[in-house]
Amino acid sequence: MNKILPLIIFGIAFGLLESIVVVYLHHIIGQNLNVVSAKDYSVLLNLGVIAFILPHQPILVTGKIESIEMWREFSTIVMLLSIAYITGGNLKQRIGAFFIAFSVWDIFYYVFLSLLTGWPNNMFNIDVYFLIPVPWVGPVITPVLLSILIFCVGIYLLRRSETKVDKTLMKND
Numbered sequence: 001m002n003k004i005l006p007l008i009i010f011g012i013a014f015g016l017l018e019s020i021v022v023v024y025l026h027h028i029i030g031q032n033l034n035v036v037s038a039k040d041y042s043v044l045l046n047l048g049v050i051a052f053i054l055p056h057q058p059i060l061v062t063g064k065i066e067s068i069e070m071w072r073e074f075s076t077i078v079m080l081l082s083i084a085y086i087t088g089g090n091l092k093q094r095i096g097a098f099f100i101a102f103s104v105w106d107i108f109y110y111v112f113l114s115l116l117t118g119w120p121n122n123m124f125n126i127d128v129y130f131l132i133p134v135p136w137v138g139p140v141i142t143p144v145l146l147s148i149l150i151f152c153v154g155i156y157l158l159r160r161s162e163t164k165v166d167k168t169l170m171k172n173d
Contacts, residue, residue, distance in 0.1 A: 003087050003158060005126065007097055010083055011104025018076065019112035029065055031113040041137075050129070065113055070131045080105065092161040099154025103147035 042054040080101050087101075088094030114120055120127065122143035130136045 003093075003097065004155065007083070007087060007100040008104050011101045012108045014076075014079070014105045015106070015108025015110075016112045018109045019116060021072065021115065022109075023116055025069070041135075043092055044134060046061040049142045050136055053135040053137055066131060068148070073132055076105075082143060088158075088161075090161060092157050096157030096159075096161065099150040100158065103151035103154065106143050106147040107151075110144060 012113065044052040044054045046052075080098055084094045084098035084102050087097035110120060120140045123144065124139045125136060126136050126144075127140050128135055129143055
């Protein structure tokens with residue numbers, strides 16, 4: 001349990017940072033936050049709650065900005081993986097820690113974006129979730145609900161793994 005609170009704090013702070021970066025990005029390129037719709041693009045796969053857009057259709061103003069944005073997304077995942085690796089003592093703990101940090105980051109990204117800009121103003125606003133390997137587009141409710149689910153799985157994995165370690169230590173005493 002002592003690892004969960006720092007992961008939550010990290011996720012909240014990281015969500016704030018990411019939302020600030022996105023606000024800056026949209027001001028720089030002069031694009032509103034709520035401008036994307038899957039119907040405006042050729043769709044590779046549409047699952048109803050998430051659509052994967054065919055590559056090579058710029059969603060942001062320029063390909064250069066989109067390329068830089070992909071590097072930002074990549075570095076975000078690397079940072080989340082790094083904190084999970086540092087936090088966990090074994091693979092299950094690391095996966096659990098990643099799930100916790102990722103889900104809190106993702107939820108608070110939308111919380112802070114709404115506080116800073118007023119968008120999303122409802123859970124059905126359409127957003128671009130990721131650009132890697134192709135753009136993922138759908139309503140805000142999809143990543144929020146998935147994040148709640150993976151947060152619970154993360155808690156389970158981290159707690160279950162810690163409990164097994166505690167029982168093993170007790171047997172050895």
